[in-house]
Amino acid sequence: MSESRATTAAPGARADGTQESAPLLEVRGVTKTFGSGRRRMTALDGVDLRIGRGQTLGLVGESGCGKSTLARVLLGLERPDAGTVRFDGSDPFALRGKELLAWRRRVQMVFQDPFASLNARMSAADLIGEPWRTHKDVVPGAKARDKRIRELLALVGLRESDAHRYPNEFSGGQRQRIGIARALALDPDLIVCDEPVSALDLSVQAQVLNVLSDLRTRLGVTYLFISHDLSVVRYISDRVTVMYLGKVVEHGDTEDVFEQPRHPYTAALLSAAPVLDTGRDPRREIELQGEIPSPFDIPSGCRFRTRCWRAEDRCATQAPPVVVRERADGAEPHTALCHFPLEAETAGA
Template identity: 80%
Template sequence: MPESRTTTDTAGPRSGAHPPLLEVRGVTKSFGGGRRRLTALDGVDLRLGRGETLGLVGESGCGKSTLARVLLGLERPDAGTVRYDGVDPFALRGKDLLNWRRRVQMVFQDPFASLNARMSAADLIGEPWRTHRDVVPDARARDRRIRELLSLVGLRDSDAHRYPNEFSGGQRQRIGIARALALDPDVIVCDEPVSALDLSVQAQVLNVLSELQSRLGVAYVFISHDLSVVRYISDRVTVMYLGKVVEHGETDDVFDRPQHPYTAALMSAAPVLDTSRATDDQEIRLKGEIPSPFDIPSGCRFRTRCWRAEEKCATEVPPVVVRESGGAGDDHTALCHFPLEARSAWA
């Protein structure tokens, strides 16, 4: 078994052999003030390389959407740094900021609400060019590019003149993906992009995203509650709880050998469709409710629901435990006093 060790660094990935496309270090974001101050992000670290997918998981209220807004430049962090190719987007102004916004785009959760019902598919896909006019300079080039984007996401040229109410949910999400690709971004933040779709349609949209990544080299930050979807599409996984990264590592390593009790509980609660991955472990039932983000527990913030918690969990902030990956990928890190080493440790 790979060696484990502890460190005082935050629970984020190491920088790796190659410079990352996106790197977040120590990002904190709070809302409100005084006794009603809510810390949505608390020292978050993450890294995204070119052409890879980072899965972001955790229960509702863990900070995933706030982190997405920070990555898109819509929320300024209170502390910490965000770098795209070494550039701080929050230091940019004017044309430099406008040019940077091309590089990071969004695919929204609800394909029924995210498309303007009064606009045709062609108008929706070409909408970003109304702001970034120099990307596709003339009408003929725009028509050609719209047809190319429709083809990329598996739609027909004739679909360009149809309206959202004429498409199925999966087709609408394909239009949303085409719109996100219109500016040739380096990163696309996907916020629950298949949760509103039927199961068979989810698979189709996920395959479209995977094919586009192979073809275009675009990187994804993929936010989802569905762990089977995250496992299918992600290269690495970051697990969040109450604004904190509690575990990070290569996807298969995190899913097959979770170190943090919270991650193990999430895996235990997820339906298993692949019987080859099924185990005889008992389901983990967490006690209590998720604490209020206005009153985060002392020490380990997961301790009030953790079946392995001891007295030190209430008084000491847990260290980062690092399990060597044994390969070229990131090490597997977890923020825990008593990390799990195997599924047999769940009980």
């Protein structure tokens, strides 16, 4: 990779100045606040994001960093105060009536708790077919719907006989498979997965992740995968976006981010992840000092400076630049929002 540089290059720019193919989802400068007056909280602050067709983008960060708010904006459940959202080139917030209903078919969600997200009084078949009550033209006719339910059950690794069972008769992993089948019922282009395996045992997590990976290969579905578990994110994601207090602080190819983190916060997150290697160099363990600042009172300059061991005076007065590390293959570059980005030899030191 070439030498890093500070820039404000548009996401998706190649090293040769050309642009990658249009992404399925592109977010630019999205800001979202809640409250009013002195009790105004900035949940998202100028967020940029892009996901290519058929890709999986992992979204990570501590609780309260804005991940769920961003997911709600992308699902059309919250309207941003500023910025733009483009889904397949269109602004979903400009749609009305039938156009809006058609767009909602294209974006679905898999929830964190597979038991709380399923109605205990509905059978698996009823749960999977529930979206068709609103989108009646997707699978018209009772026979066609029965056939499609069987197909969806098979896709997520369940049996046809499971169609008439109820949520309490399934294990946690099986319930999450039902949730995935329900998300697939409308043939979406994008599925937002909000901590979809955090409530499951490790062995079951692996099974559900394999189901999601297989579905992406077979159906070409695109994922936004939100998780606190870095090992899960590394396994399933093509690219990773790291958020801190409402801002994207690092973004890049999964292996680039995990092997050569540029932002001190990312390095600290990776350092805190448990590993089996008992011979791990203790110098690579980073212990952050202090608490996460309140979103009602975000620090000036760099918002991470109050916990950063590399912070200097200008970090308190100047907003950090976007530092770009170009990729030799011309793919989307590795970016970090930092005055003093880490290099390979210092990351985690």
